[in-house]
Amino acid sequence: MNFLSPQSILPNLPNFRYQQIINWIWCGLLTDWSGAKNLPQDLRAQLSQILPLTINAKVLTSADKKTAKALITLGDGSAIETVLMKHSDGRRTACLSSQVGCPMGCVFCSTGTMGLKRNLTAEEILLQALLWQRELAKVGEKLSNAVFMGMGEPLLNYAAVMEAIKILHEPKIFNIGSHHISISTCGILPAMKKLGQERIKVNLALSLHAPDDKLRTQLMPVNKTYRLKPVLAEALKYYKLTGRQVMLEYVLIKNVNDAPEQAHHLADLIKDLDQTAFIVNLIPYNDTKIFKSSTGEAIKKFKEIVSRAGIKTVQRYRFGANIKAACGQLASRKS
Ligand code: SF4
Structure with missing residues (x-):
């Protein structure tokens, strides 16, 4: 293509x-x-x-019509998934994949179980946005936001992701403001440093998922290389450099990382740095064979503890769980 x-x-x-x-x-x-x-x-x-214009995609829409997921088959037969989220405030967000599979092996993530097949090219990343732009045009709408939270670790495919961001931001093409573009990383520290130097300043989300190194290493092998505190310190630098609060992603898994003492620990960790630099995004886990989502009560309690410490805390709406389009569920299934 x-x-x-x-x-x-x-x-x-x-x-x-x-x-x-x-x-x-x-x-x-x-x-x-x-x-x-x-x-x-x-x-x-x-x-x-x-140069045929067909995008080889199978689109599934959730029962509430708020989420659509597409399985795109690329020229070499590789399959990737991308998600469109329709927010009630009018935002139309494309969740983009940056790699076929992912090498990072986070134990709670379906993509992580696939390993890395290859990096996507900038064009293959943008193809996902183009597919959703075409879908939205049918109802007179446009993409307003793009998040690199699909398959893969975007900061391990740095050059292609940056090239794609330029075009997403380009006024004559997608025209998505830099405040509406986000990259989510598991904490590739040298690339986080580099990101702060880019001309187009995007939002940064850091997947934390544990308040201490021991648990984080169990859940996310990347923590053996890039430990919790240095990664958080780098995220703080990103905030200071760009003025953008960093979103700390925390997926709540029953009896793994959702205890009140873990919430206190998380709050202390953030307060030791600068609580104004971060927003904690609590994400109810979507059940798999191994892990279950925290109970509503445990989530409420966890949120209360972190918020009471003066830290802005939000709870993500569960988009697309019934079409396996939610966080950690993208894995290029052909069925
Ligand atoms: S959570 Fe993100 S970084 Fe971790 S394995 Fe899944 S896609 Fe890769």
Whole structure:
């Protein structure tokens, strides 16, 4: 697929033609070249042969219509998943994958069980956004937000993710404001440092999931390399550099990380740094064979303890659990 660089398959066209082709793909949202009325007919016919606009995707929509999940099969047969969330305040958020699988092996995450197949190219990342833009256009809507929280660790595919962000942000293409683009990382410390230096400042979310190194290492092997305190200190630097509060993601798993003393421990950890720099996002876990979600009561208690310590705490709405589109459930299943 050459949606970003038609030059590579059609080398001898004048520059304005490339611009027209790119506009039709990304802004005109064409699914068939016959609609590209300002292109000569022979070029349209040629494009239909060498640059078909079909995205090979199977889309599932949740019963409440608030979430859709797509399984996209790429040119080499690899499959990735992407999710569209329709928020009641009008936001339309694409949750994007950055890798086929993930090498990080977090034990509570379906993607983590797959291992890494390969990195996605910038174009393959953007294809997911394009698919949702096309879907939304059918009802007169547009994407307003993009989050790198799908399959993969985005900071391990840094260059492609940054290239994709440029195009998501580009006013003439997706026009998504930098405040509406988020990257979620399990804590790849050197790349977090680099991210703070980027021209486009995006929101950073750090997957924490445990208030101490012992438990975090059990749940997230990355913690053997990048320990909790240095990673949190780097997140604080990101806040100071960008003025963006860092979201600390904490998935609540029954009898694993949801005890009141663990909530106190988490609050202390944050207070020792700077409680204004962080927002704690409590995410009810979606049950798997190994782990279960915390009870409503345990979540309430946990939230109370952290909030009472003066730390902003939010609780994520459970998007798409019934279509396995929720946090930690993306795993390119073909069924
Ligand atoms: S939680 Fe994120 S970093 Fe961890 S295995 Fe899953 S996709 Fe990878």
